[in-house]
Amino acid sequence: MGHDPHPGFRELADAFARLDATGLLLDDSRRAAHYFALLVGAEISERTFHGAVPLGEDEVSAIVTDGVAAFLDGYRARGK
DSSP states (O other): OOOOSSTTHHHHHHHHHHHHHTTSBOSOHHHHHHHHHHHHHHHHHHHTTTTTSOOOHHHHHHHHHHHHHHHHHHHBOTTO
16 A cells, blocks of 8 residues: 555544444545545645635635535445
């Protein structure tokens, strides 16, 4: 396996693996963690020039909420 992009990545992948074990998420927790991080953080990183320009709290909240919803649409186990 390759290098994890962020120190908290392993914990996120482990949490997704536990959800997968309960049948709540589709498998491949490592890939799910990558996709989750991209869906939740990429737009924020892009729009703030990697943190150099502030982004309003309401905007951040909306972006994160939409990213989580998109992730769950793709990774939630069918019928859950």
